[in-house]
Amino acid sequence: MRLQGKLAVVTAGASGMGKAGVLRFAREGARVAAIDIDIGALNALAEEAKAEGLDVFVIQADLSDEAQAKGSIDNAAERLGGIDLLWAHAGIPGPASTEDLDMAAYQKAVTLNVTSAVLASGQVARHMRKRGGGSILFTASVSGLVGSMFSPIYSSCKFAVVGLTKSLAQRFAPDGIRVNVVCPGLSDTPMMAGFVGRSGDPAEQAANEQKMLASVPLGRLGKADEIANAALWLLSDEASFVTGVALPVDGGYTCR
Numbered sequence: 001m002r003l004q005g006k007l008a009v010v011t012a013g014a015s016g017m018g019k020a021g022v023l024r025f026a027r028e029g030a031r032v033a034a035i036d037i038d039i040g041a042l043n044a045l046a047e048e049a050k051a052e053g054l055d056v057f058v059i060q061a062d063l064s065d066e067a068q069a070k071g072s073i074d075n076a077a078e079r080l081g082g083i084d085l086l087w088a089h090a091g092i093p094g095p096a097s098t099e100d101l102d103m104a105a106y107q108k109a110v111t112l113n114v115t116s117a118v119l120a121s122g123q124v125a126r127h128m129r130k131r132g133g134g135s136i137l138f139t140a141s142v143s144g145l146v147g148s149m150f151s152p153i154y155s156s157c158k159f160a161v162v163g164l165t166k167s168l169a170q171r172f173a174p175d176g177i178r179v180n181v182v183c184p185g186l187s188d189t190p191m192m193a194g195f196v197g198r199s200g201d202p203a204e205q206a207a208n209e210q211k212m213l214a215s216v217p218l219g220r221l222g223k224a225d226e227i228a229n230a231a232l233w234l235l236s237d238e239a240s241f242v243t244g245v246a247l248p249v250d251g252g253y254t255c256r
């Protein structure tokens, strides 16, 4: 068991990669709190975990709200008895372009992609210090490493998350807290349509998907479990000398 006895929190943990992480971490011996806005999906996750005998509980919170973002971390710490590991995974595609910008949609993208990561890291640090250290993982994207023609605003937000990672890795190191970021390529989860299918036209989505896949040396989409596997390693003690790293998990997309 690679996370035996660890106390872990996953935000946006009710679907896709986050859900894969919650289940994987629990199977590796962690006690896990999953935070998400979607109570239906959270309850389904709790049932699935219970059926497998996993130590998982769920907390509903809207992470675009400052009080809920901070409060849900404190709530998780109280119920877990502390926090060793945090995967701050929340994010959304946001508007497609800077032209004719819908300011409310723009603000929501910045809030969920950047501010929620900032708040989670600030709130969790005090809990990790009490335990003598910990491990924080953010989720950026390949779009946090190279530009994205489909999502310039999302890309700028994810570059910010990579900058946050490299800065906090230095700032939190004296406290024994490692900080890394996983950078997935286009992956087969419900969110994918938000990147390549914004118009809602299935033909356009398929064409955009093919355009993206043509740039992936391994020639396919990522799977939620493959991102969760990388998250597991970065959060675990196996990566004890790894901090400030932005790890692409992208089938080779960024090596071109």
Ligand SMILES: NC(=O)c1ccc[n+]([C@@H]2O[C@H](COP(=O)([O-])OP(=O)(O)OC[C@H]3O[C@@H](n4cnc5c(N)ncnc54)[C@H](O)[C@@H]3O)[C@@H](O)[C@H]2O)c1
Binding pocket: 012, 013, 014, 015, 016, 017, 018, 035, 036, 037, 038, 041, 061, 062, 063, 064, 089, 090, 091, 092, 093, 112, 139, 140, 141, 142, 183, 184, 185, 186, 187, 188, 189, 190, 191, 192, 195
């Ligand atoms: N899927 C991809 O292709 C891809 C690629 C690169 C990076 N990412 C990143 O991965 C993360 C999530 O992606 P996924 O593919 O697992 O997505 P997903 O759509 O499967 O899950 C997203 C989860 O976020 C939750 N959520 C949305 N708004 C919320 C809010 N305000 N408060 C709390 N929870 C909220 C949803 O309820 C859902 O459970 C994001 O940070 C995204 O930018 C995804």
